Amino acid sequence: MSLWTRWIRRRSDDDFAAELESHLALETERLVRSGMSAEEARFAARRAFGNMTAPREHFHDARPGAALESVAQDVRYGLRAMRRAPGFTAVAVASFAIGIGANTTMFGAVDALLFRTPAHVRDADRIHRVYFEMPGSRGPLTNHGYRTYEALRDNVRGFDAVGAFSARPISSGRGADARSIDAVLVTPSVLTMLGVRPALGRLFTADEERDEGDHVAVLGYDAWRDRFGGDSTALGRTIDVAGTPHVIVGVAPRGFTGLDVNRVDLWLPIGVANRIMRPGVVGRRAGGYWLEIVARRRADASEAQLVTEVTQAYRDEWRGERRYETTFGKANAVLGPIVAARGRAASPDAKVSLWVAAVSMLVLLIAAANVANLLLLRGLARSREVALRLSLGASRWRVARQWLVEGSLLAIAGAACAIVIARWTATAMRTFLVPDAPAESVLAPRMLAFTAVVALGAGLLASIVPAFVTARRNFAPLLGTGRAGGLQRLAWQRALVGGQVALALLLLVGAGLFITSLRNVHAIDLAVAVEDVLYVNIDFGRTGKMRADPDARASANATYTAILDRVRQVSGVSNAAVTFGSPLGGGSAMGLRRRGGPEPAGAVPFWRAVGAGYFETMGTPLVHGRLFTPADHVFRAHVAIVDESTAKKYGLDRDGLDPCVYLGSEQECTEIVGVVKNTVLWEMTGDKGSIIYTPFESWGEEAVNMLAVRTTGDPAPMIPAIRQAVLAASPDLPWADIRPLSEWLAPQLRPWRLGASMFTAFGVLALCLAAVGVYGLLSYVVTQRTQEIGIRKALGAPDAGVVRMVLRGALGMTLAGVAAGVVIALAGGRFLASQLYGVSPRDPFVIVVCAVSLVVVAIVACLAPARRATRVDPMVALKIE
Amino acid sequence: MPTRDTRERAAILQGTLDLLILRTLALGTHHGHGIALAIQHSSQGALLVDHGSLYPALQRLEAAGWVRAEWGVSDNNRRARFYELTAAGRKQLAREAGEWRRMAEAVALVLGPELSGG
Numbered sequence: 001m002s003l004w005t006r007w008i009r010r011r012s013d014d015d016f017a018a019e020l021e022s023h024l025a026l027e028t029e030r031l032v033r034s035g036m037s038a039e040e041a042r043f044a045a046r047r048a049f050g051n052m053t054a055p056r057e058h059f060h061d062a063r064p065g066a067a068l069e070s071v072a073q074d075v076r077y078g079l080r081a082m083r084r085a086p087g088f089t090a091v092a093v094a095s096f097a098i099g100i101g102a103n104t105t106m107f108g109a110v111d112a113l114l115f116r117t118p119a120h121v122r123d124a125d126r127i128h129r130v131y132f133e134m135p136g137s138r139g140p141l142t143n144h145g146y147r148t149y150e151a152l153r154d155n156v157r158g159f160d161a162v163g164a165f166s167a168r169p170i171s172s173g174r175g176a177d178a179r180s181i182d183a184v185l186v187t188p189s190v191l192t193m194l195g196v197r198p199a200l201g202r203l204f205t206a207d208e209e210r211d212e213g214d215h216v217a218v219l220g221y222d223a224w225r226d227r228f229g230g231d232s233t234a235l236g237r238t239i240d241v242a243g244t245p246h247v248i249v250g251v252a253p254r255g256f257t258g259l260d261v262n263r264v265d266l267w268l269p270i271g272v273a274n275r276i277m278r279p280g281v282v283g284r285r286a287g288g289y290w291l292e293i294v295a296r297r298r299a300d301a302s303e304a305q306l307v308t309e310v311t312q313a314y315r316d317e318w319r320g321e322r323r324y325e326t327t328f329g330k331a332n333a334v335l336g337p338i339v340a341a342r343g344r345a346a347s348p349d350a351k352v353s354l355w356v357a358a359v360s361m362l363v364l365l366i367a368a369a370n371v372a373n374l375l376l377l378r379g380l381a382r383s384r385e386v387a388l389r390l391s392l393g394a395s396r397w398r399v400a401r402q403w404l405v406e407g408s409l410l411a412i413a414g415a416a417c418a419i420v421i422a423r424w425t426a427t428a429m430r431t432f433l434v435p436d437a438p439a440e441s442v443l444a445p446r447m448l449a450f451t452a453v454v455a456l457g458a459g460l461l462a463s464i465v466p467a468f469v470t471a472r473r474n475f476a477p478l479l480g481t482g483r484a485g486g487l488q489r490l491a492w493q494r495a496l497v498g499g500q501v502a503l504a505l506l507l508l509v510g511a512g513l514f515i516t517s518l519r520n521v522h523a524i525d526l527a528v529a530v531e532d533v534l535y536v537n538i539d540f541g542r543t544g545k546m547r548a549d550p551d552a553r554a555s556a557n558a559t560y561t562a563i564l565d566r567v568r569q570v571s572g573v574s575n576a577a578v579t580f581g582s583p584l585g586g587g588s589a590m591g592l593r594r595r596g597g598p599e600p601a602g603a604v605p606f607w608r609a610v611g612a613g614y615f616e617t618m619g620t621p622l623v624h625g626r627l628f629t630p631a632d633h634v635f636r637a638h639v640a641i642v643d644e645s646t647a648k649k650y651g652l653d654r655d656g657l658d659p660c661v662y663l664g665s666e667q668e669c670t671e672i673v674g675v676v677k678n679t680v681l682w683e684m685t686g687d688k689g690s691i692i693y694t695p696f697e698s699w700g701e702e703a704v705n706m707l708a709v710r711t712t713g714d715p716a717p718m719i720p721a722i723r724q725a726v727l728a729a730s731p732d733l734p735w736a737d738i739r740p741l742s743e744w745l746a747p748q749l750r751p752w753r754l755g756a757s758m759f760t761a762f763g764v765l766a767l768c769l770a771a772v773g774v775y776g777l778l779s780y781v782v783t784q785r786t787q788e789i790g791i792r793k794a795l796g797a798p799d800a801g802v803v804r805m806v807l808r809g810a811l812g813m814t815l816a817g818v819a820a821g822v823v824i825a826l827a828g829g830r831f832l833a834s835q836l837y838g839v840s841p842r843d844p845f846v847i848v849v850c851a852v853s854l855v856v857v858a859i860v861a862c863l864a865p866a867r868r869a870t871r872v873d874p875m876v877a878l879k880i881e
Numbered sequence: 882m883p884t885r886d887t888r889e890r891a892a893i894l895q896g897t898l899d900l901l902i903l904r905t906l907a908l909g910t911h912h913g914h915g916i917a918l919a920i921q922h923s924s925q926g927a928l929l930v931d932h933g934s935l936y937p938a939l940q941r942l943e944a945a946g947w948v949r950a951e952w953g954v955s956d957n958n959r960r961a962r963f964y965e966l967t968a969a970g971r972k973q974l975a976r977e978a979g980e981w982r983r984m985a986e987a988v989a990l991v992l993g994p995e996l997s998g999g
Contacts, residue, residue, distance in 0.1 A: 016936070016940075018960075019913065020936060022912070023912075023913050026912070026914035026959055026961065029957060048932050049932040049933050
C-alpha cells in the first residue's frame with residue numbers, strides 16, 4: 001500500500017495529461033470508425049470529456065500535499081512578481097518596515113510596563129495596590145503612613161494579607177567604598193503574599209518586620225551574583241546598611257523585582273525605616289506618606305464589597321483628628337491592579353507610552369494602506385494577467401489568494417527589516433521608558449512572536465482590499481486592451497490615500513500639541529537655574545538619630561561646612577550654599593503670624609533654612625527688599641525672606657516688608673527683609689510656593705541636608721571632581737548623592753519629551769508614507785492617462801491646464817483626508833487633553849499648521865507626476881493605440 | 882465554475898462508478914477508454930460513463946491500492962495506460978458488490994410491484 005502511494009505521488013501531471021490525450025485519441029478513432037469525419041470525431045471526443053482541465057486539476061489537487069504545494073507555487077509566483085518590480089517591492093517593504101518597526105520598538109517598553117505581571121507572583125489577579133482618593137482631587141493618593149497599613153491589616157476582613165513597601169536608595173559602606181544600593185523596605189507579609197520562594201536561604205519571618213532583633217537582609221539575585229559571585233557562602237555574611245551591619249539570610253529568586261519593574265538589590269524589613277528615615281515612622285504615629293500598600297483579596301470577597309470595607313477602615317483611622325477629618329476622613333478607597341500602569345494610578349510615563357504605542361499602530365495602519373494601494377495599482381497594471389488566469393480556469397479564490405500571499409511576503413520582508421531596525425530603537429525606547437527593567441533582546445521569543453503577529457496582520461490588512469477587488473471585478477473587458485480607467489474610477493485607491501492623509505494629520509496634530517506642551521513647560525519660570533545647579537546630599541540622618549542628638553547634628557553641619565569650603569575651590573564652581581529642605585521639594589512647615597493679625601486659613605508655608613549665597617547659587621531673583629547679607633548669617637539675625645505667594649497671602653505685598661512677624665511658635669520678632677520670586681515646588685506644572693526662607697545659622701536646630709552648587713558650565717561632567725572634593729573634606733562619609741538639579745526635573749519633563757519626540761517621529765513617518773501614497777497613485781494615473789493627455793495637448797491644452805488636471809485630482813482626495821482628519825482630531829482631542837500642558841487639544845493654530853503642511857507635502861508629491869504629464873509627447877501618446 | 886460541478890457529480894456517482902470499474906477490471910486489464918466502453922456495453926448502453934469523471938475515479942482507486950496501472954500499447958497500436966485489479970481490489974469488489982445487491986434488493990422491496998396508471 002505504502003509502496004503504491006509513493007508511486008502515485010511520483011506520478012506527474014504530465015503523465016496524467018498523457019493518459020487523457022491517449023483517451024481522446026482512442027475515442028476519436030472509435031468515432032471515425034463509426035463513420036464521423038476526423039474533425040467531427042475530435043470535437044465529439046472532446047465534448048464527451050467535458051472540461052479537460054477539471055479532471056487534471058482534480059488529479060492535481062487530490063494528491064497528498066497538494067494544498068501546500070499550491071501555496072508554495074503562489075509564494076514562488078509572488079517572489080517572481082516582487083523581483084520583476086523592484087521599485088514597487090522596495091517601497092512596499094520599506095512601508096512595512098516602518099510600520100512594523102514602530103510597533104516592535106514600542107512593544108518592548110509597553111510589554112514591560114503593562115502586559116507582564118511581575119515575575120514570581122502567584123494569584124496576581126487577587127493582589128491589589130491600595131489607593132485612596134479624596135473628593136475633588138486630581139488622582140488617587142498612592143503613598144500612605146505605616147498606621148494606615150496597620151489599620152487595613154487589622155480591620156479589613158476581605159483581605160487575607162496586607163503588606164507595605166517602600167523603594168528607596170540606601171547608602172552602604174563608607175568613604176571611597178560607599179555606594180548607593182537600590183533597596184526595598186517591606187513588611188514580611190509582602191513577600192509571603194506574592195508567593196515568592198527564595199533562591200537561597202530564607203525570606204523574612206513575621207517577627208522581623210520591626211527590625212528590633214537581629215538585623216537581617218535578603219539579597220536581590222543580581223546583587224548576589226555581582227557582589228558575592230553567586231556564592232552560597234554569602235549567607236551569614238553581613239552588608240552595611242547606612243552604618244549598621246545586616247546579616248544576609250537569603251537570596252531572592254532571579255528576576256524578582258517585587259511589584260514594580262525596577263531592579264532591586266536588597267530587601268530589608270520595613271522597621272529599618274526608623275533608623276534610616278526618622279525614628280517612629282514605623283509606629284503608631286500619624287504622618288509620613290512614604291509607603292505603598294498592597295493586599296491580597298480573599299478568593300470569596302467581591303471587589304465592590306472590599307472597596308466599601310477598606311474605605312470604612314481608612315475613614316475610621318482618621319476619625320477624631322481635626323486636621324484630617326475633612327480630608328482623609330472623606331477619602332474613598334481605590335483597589336488598583338498589581339501592574340500599576342494598568343490602573344488609575346498609572347504614571348504619566350506609562351500613559352504617554354500607551355499613547356505612543358497606539359500611535360505606532362496608526363503608523364502601521366498607514367503603512368498597510370500604503371501597501372494596499374500599491375498592490376491595487378499593481379493589480380490594475382496586472383489586470384490582463386489576472387483576466388488571463390481567470391479565463392484559463394483559475395478560481396477567483398486562487399487569484400485572490402495570490403494577493404494575500406504577496407501581501408504576506410511583503411510584510412515578512414518588512415518585518416525582517418523592522419527587526420534589524422528595532423534592535424537599536426527598541427533597546428533605546430526601553431532604556432528610556434523602563435531604564436531599570438531587565439533588558440530583553442528583540443530576538444526574544446515574545447518580541448519575535450509579537451513582530452510576527454503584527455507582520456501577518458499587516459500583510460493581510462494590506463492585501464485584503466486588493467484580494468476583494470480582484471474577486472469581484474469583471475475582468476473580461478480588460479482582455480482586449482489592458483487599460484484601466486482614470487482617477488474617478490479608482491474609488492478604493494482614493495479612499496485609501498484619503499485615509500492615509502487623515503491618519504497622518506492626526507499624528508501631526510498630536511505631535512504639534514505635544515511640542516507646544518513641551519514648549520509651554522519649558523517656558524515656565526521656575527525661578528531656579530535648573531541647568532547650572534547640582535546638589536550634594538549626604539544624608540547623615542540615615543546613620544543616626546540626628547534629631548535627638550545635637551552633637552551628631554553639629555558634627556554633620558561641621559562636615560557640610562568643610563565640604564562647602566572644598567567644593568567652592570573646585571574650578572568651574574561659581575557658588576555654593578548649604579540648605580535645609582530640598583530645593584524642589586517641600587520640607588517642614590513654618591507658620592507665620594503678623595502682629596495684630598490672625599494666622600490666615602489654608603496651608604502653612606514651607607520653611608527653608610539657607611546658608612550664605614543660597615539665592616545667588618540657585619539663581620532665584622529678588623523681587624523687592626534685599627537678600628540675606630553675610631552679617632545676617634554671622635550674627636544669626638532674626639530675619640526672613642518670603643516668596644511672592646507668601647507675601648500675597650499675608651498681605652506683605654500691600655504693606656511692604658514687615659519689621660516684626662512671628663515665625664512658628666517664636667515669641668521673638670523676625671523681620672521680613674525681602675521678597676523673592678516663587679520657585680518650583682515638586683511639580684513644574686503645579687502650584688508654586690509658598691516658602692519662608694531664614695538664614696541657616698539663625699535656627700540652630702536643623703541639620704543641613706543638602707549642598708547646592710552652581711557651576712559655570714554643564715554640571716554633569718563636574719560630578720567626579722566634586723565627589724573628590726567631598727571625600728577630601730571628609731574621607732569617612734556615607735554615599736554622597738551628587739546630581740544635577742535638571743535630573744530631578746527630567747522625570748517630570750519626560751512624558752512631554754516622549755510625547756513630542758515620538759509623535760513627531762511617527763508623524764513625519766506618516767507624512768512620508770502618505771506622500772508616497774499620493775505620489776504612487778498620481779504616477780499611476782498619469783501613466784494610464786498618457787493617451788488622454790496626449791489628445792488634450794494635441795488639441796491645444798496648455799501645460800498649466802494639464803498640471804491643473806493632475807493636481808485637481810490629488811487635491812480632492814488630500815483635502816477630503818485632511819477634513820476627515822480634522823474632524824477626528826476635534827472629536828478625539830479631549831482624550832489627549834490630560835497629557836497636554838497649556839494648550840487645548842483643539843488648538844486651531846496647531847491644526848491649521850498641520851493641515852497646511854500636509855496639503856503642501858501632497859502637492860509636492862504630485863509635482864513629479866504632473867511634470868511627467870506635461871512632458872507627454874502628443875504624437876507618441878497617440879501612437880500607443 | 883466547472884471544477885466544482887464536476888466534483889459534485891463525481892461525489893454522487895462515486896460509489897457506483899468505482900464498483901462498475903472494479904467489476905469491469907475483474908474481467909481483465911483495460912485502459913480507461915476501454916473501461917468506459919465496456920461499462921456502456923455490459924449495461925446495454927443504459928449507463929453512459931462521463932469521461933470527465935472516469936479518470937479521477939481511476940485515480941482514487943489507484944491511490945486506494947485497489948487497481949494498479951502501467952503504460953502499454955492498445956489493440957490499435959496506441960500508447961495507453963492499462964489498469965489491473967489488485968488482490969485488495971478484488972476483495973473490495975466482493976464487498977461492494979454484496980452491499981450493492983443488498984441495497985438494490987431492499988430498494989426493490991420498498992418499491993414493490995410496478996404500479997399501473999401512476
